[in-house]
Amino acid sequence: MASELDLSSSFIPSLYKPAALLPIARHRQSLLYLVETYPVTIVVGQTGSGKTTQLPQYLDQAGWCVDGKTIAVTQPRRVAATTVAARVAEEMRCKVGEEVGYSIRFEDLTSPATRIKFLTDGMLLREALVDPLLSRYSVIMVDEAHERSLSTDVLLGILKKIGKKRPELRIVISSATLQAEDFLRFFAGEELQKDEDSNEIGGSVGRIISLEGRMYPVDILFLDSPAEDYVERAVKTVFDIHSQEADGDILLFLTGREEIDTAIQLISEHAATLRSKTQSVLPLPLYAGLTTEQQLYVFEPAPENTRKVIVSTNIAEASVTIDGICYVVDCGFAKLRAYNPNTGIETLTAVPISKASATQRAGRAGRTKPGKCFRLYTQQAYEQLPDVAIPEIQRSNLAPVIMQLKALGIDNIVRFDFLTPPPAELVIRALELLFSLGTIDDYAKLTKPLGMRMAELAVDPMMGKVLLSAQTFGCLNEILSIAAMVSLQGSVWVQHDSDRKNAESMRRKFAVEEGDHLTYLNVYQAFVTKGKKDSKWCRDNLLNYKSLQRAVSIRAQLKRYLERFGISVDENPPLSTSRGPDLSGQPERVQRCLTTGYFAHAAKMQPDGTFKTVSGDLTLYAHPSSIMFNRKVDWVIFHEILQTGDKTYIRDISKIEKSYLLEYAPEYYRVK
DNA sequence: GAGCACTGC
Structure with a gap:
């Protein structure tokens, strides 16, 4: 997995340029002047300009961290946050976690001494849930903003709002040339003017500065x-x-x-x-x-x-x-x-x-x-x-984004200042889903406690609803493991082209008649018990060791959230799936519980083995990675629906009874 | 019979 590709430590030496020789060194005074003078500075810097590693150090040296304030530098990727922190710590001759630290999901290497903090932009958004004005930061630098990831765009909108309430906050955006003016125009609003004589763009809000890179032609x-x-x-x-x-x-x-x-x-x-x-x-x-x-x-x-x-x-x-x-x-x-x-x-x-x-x-x-x-x-x-x-943000399912914005106190999504607003149909679709899940009420406000809690859980809204229903079905323990496994997004098994047959028989060892979710539960249970969290055991069973370790972390985190909500998790009751002794009808509880979140993702198998949605206007195929591929079932719910080429596949599929749909989503299926 | 890349205290 790319997110686990952590090679940089062995490659740092080749990237090393003595800091004084970096192109950015000549611009030190201008950079500090701009940040001192304007609330927003757009830094256009090519690869190798040193903006990510040097600018935070200049700001620290110039006193932006006095009185206990911190400089935040966000990255779109986890690997970048950790490796850049390591390099800056080395330049500042400290350990990571002291003056320089990083914070990503599951890893917080910061301390009260930390003055420069690298973090994923998603992580900074999470912090805003607790500290809406991000008051501990004197400067927030959004790196690689031109990539326009979902969380970068949301963060920029939030920062614009925060900037109005905290005029002393300094915002630095690092961008590729093409988009620099868009960013400045976004923050400056109508105030931005172009000086025809100097060709300079700006206003009282901010300025653009360009740094040359270290690139060969x-x-x-x-x-x-x-x-x-x-x-x-x-x-x-x-x-x-x-x-x-x-x-x-x-x-x-x-x-x-x-x-x-x-x-x-x-x-x-x-x-x-x-x-x-x-x-x-x-x-x-x-x-x-x-x-x-x-x-x-x-x-x-x-x-x-x-x-x-x-x-x-x-x-x-x-x-x-x-x-x-x-x-x-x-x-x-x-x-x-x-x-x-x-x-x-x-x-x-x-x-x-x-x-x-x-x-x-x-x-x-x-x-x-x-x-x-x-x-x-x-x-x-x-x-x-x-x-x-x-x-x-203009081509994604916005349900998670809108839920997050509402949790940050932004209720009027239509009036929220996006860098580029998402199409209305995306917003409407997301609001409809959130309403049907009970996340928001008739006034589009987060419900209490369900909607609030769903927004706090780091899973998508459908799975969030399932987790928060699990206690009443008496299967919280199982659902926690299933939710963790589903968030691995298909990386449970390693893929080997060479021995496809073998891979299939390995998968069958864990297969459960009820579907993929209970199969995942079986794999998870085997990993933490029989597998003893052992990498050799995983290799023998063609399971992805790193992914399963990650599932253990995700599960622990979800459990902590639920306990914070006052929902206690009993780890003890014996598990039962169709492979084990069925002591308590547990598979059915899980199937019912899954339906409370995934009712909108329901399908019925046709005589020819394909599936049709409830409205009947779409032909769906079970993805070949599913346990339900080539099996006979009637009604199912699924986690994901994805069109590749000319076929539409459903993935992570579980059997249900039709009656569950009417029972748990009477409003949604009212007329059918 | 098959899948671009990311992310969340």
Whole structure:
């Protein structure tokens, strides 16, 4: 899993530049002046400018942490928060957790001495639940804001609100060039003016400052005419580079696992035909679905006389940085998730990337010396790409976001100041779901205590409702484990293409007739008892050790929340599933309890083995990863619905009785 | 018979 890919400690030395030599050092005085003078500073800085590591230290030295205040620096990713903290701590000659610390879910390495704190932007939002004005921070720097992640966008809206109430608070936004003015305009509102003489933009609210990066030039090359098959064309390009260009590794961007496997295969086949005298080629896959060990190969130096060709998804665009890349081959596409508010279905499809993405991909070739980027599309096609991708907030299921905003005291979602407002249909759909779950009332206010508690739990609203119903069904212990397993999002089993049959029989060992949820419960129970939390036991059973460890942490955290609500968890009653002795009708309780949250995700199996939604207008397929794949059932509820290619799949499926739907969602199913 | 990338005290 990418989130567990923690390689940076071994790579810090190569990234090290003496701080005084970083381009940002020349701008120290101007930066401090801007932060001193204006509430908002937009820092445009390329890779290697040192903004993330140096600016917080300048601010600390300039006195922004006197009287016990802290500087917060947010990151969209956990790995970034921990590794940047480690580097800054080293520069400040302290241990992580002393003057410099970080805070991410399950790990809080901060202390009363901490003056610079790195944290995920999601984490800062959680802090705002307890401290709505984020009063302990004198400066809040939002790094990588141009990525426009869901939580970054929510955070920016919240910060604008807080800024009005705390004029002394300083907000620093780090952004790519393309969006800097949008950010400033957002914070400045109508007050922003453009000075035609100096071409400077600003007002009393803020200013933009640009820092040069430490990048080498990258030559961009386009195709003369469009490629018919970009995977084939990519492989041809790789070998053209190999035979005609100087030493240096190649990074090839494709959209997904299937394309990557095909390309690796083609490259291996062709490489075998090369004359033995020439330098050889080593193709390596990189995508989030690989295990950590498999991902680590891309960081190892290639053997002598060997050129690495890393074939990667978008993960190498921003999340994973590999040194030594001199050539980038860019297919021009990426798979993106989108949410259809009319059907409530998520889609995962390959779409053309933005100009900003294309620039970011090309930049991956210029980290160690001048490089080249081969774009597998025409310059004309490039000109037609959108400047930036549609932000997540405009293409996501907003139920969790709206629940969070309401918990932060923002009840009027329509009037909330978003950087880019989400489409009305998304907001309406989310409000409808929250209302049907009992999270909000007729006035769209969070209900007490249900809605308030759901917002505090770190799970999506449907599962939150299930957790908060579990006590009345007498299956809280089981639901806690199930909720933790479902939040692993499919990473319970490791995937091996080689022995698909074996994988299937391993899965069957844990399979439960009632469906995926109780199967997960079985796996979890086996892991904490028989498996003794043992990595070898996991390997033998093709289970993902790191994921299951994570499930243990998530479960413990959820349990702590529930106990804080006064809901006690009895760990003792014996578990029973259809595999074990059925002592108390426990599977049925779990099935009933799941229905209280997932009634809107119900489907009925047809004679041909496909499923139909309650309204009957959609044909759904059980995802092949489900225990319900190729099985006979009647009614089911499911966790997720996802359209890929021309089929719509449901995942994490459990059997229910039709009567449960009417019993637990009478309003929702009133007329049917 | 199959899946882009992230995240939550």
